[in-house]
Amino acid sequence: MHKKVYFLTAVVAVASFYLVGCEFGKFPLILDSSVTSSIVHVNLTTPLPTQLTDSVSVNISDLKEATSENVDSIKFYNLTLLVENNTSTPLNAQITGLLSINGDSLLSLANVPLSEFSKERSIFDKTITGYKYHIAGIAFLLHTLKTQLPPIINIKTTVGSSASALHFDLKVKVYGQLYTKTK
Numbered sequence: 001m002h003k004k005v006y007f008l009t010a011v012v013a014v015a016s017f018y019l020v021g022c023e024f025g026k027f028p029l030i031l032d033s034s035v036t037s038s039i040v041h042v043n044l045t046t047p048l049p050t051q052l053t054d055s056v057s058v059n060i061s062d063l064k065e066a067t068s069e070n071v072d073s074i075k076f077y078n079l080t081l082l083v084e085n086n087t088s089t090p091l092n093a094q095i096t097g098l099l100s101i102n103g104d105s106l107l108s109l110a111n112v113p114l115s116e117f118s119k120e121r122s123i124f125d126k127t128i129t130g131y132k133y134h135i136a137g138i139a140f141l142l143h144t145l146k147t148q149l150p151p152i153i154n155i156k157t158t159v160g161s162s163a164s165a166l167h168f169d170l171k172v173k174v175y176g177q178l179y180t181k182t183k
Contacts, residue, residue: 106137
């Protein structure tokens with residue numbers, strides 16, 4: 001009886017490895033990490049109300065250069081925000097604003113404490129009060145990553161605050177996986 005159980009376990013393990021191996025053979029994983037990231041520098045020292053509009057361009061076609069292989073597809077997993085190098089922004093500062101990609105709203109913030117992003121946070125995190133992601137912007141991002149068109153996207157940030165000074169870097173990261181073309 002024990003020999004049958006061991007034999008069946010071995011057959012299932014080999015079959016599972018074969019099936020998984022075939023799938024990896026068709027779509028081998030090239031890069032399993034942050035696909036790309038950009039930083040928006042926020043530097044304002046003005047009388048209240050304080051507001052900043054800034055843009056950064058991300059070359060999506062550069063993703064193909066991440067490997068010497070031909071990229072077949074990109075699978076999107078997450079987009080995160082992180083505040084770094086917060087030098088003189090008051091700890092209790094709240095921000096209101098909009099992040100858009102090529103004119104499509106990606107997320108909006110209404111009186112969100114800047115401290116919410118002192119650790120990397122997903123844009124899909126529903127625990128942040130006053131924070132909302134927009135389906136149109138997400139759909140545009142997914143389509144752009146899938147088709148690699150347009151080759152360059154423009155991320156525009158409009159940030160306002162009740163604080164008289166804003167000095168920090170907002171790091172935007174896109175997480176995903178790259179797969180090679182089948183031969």
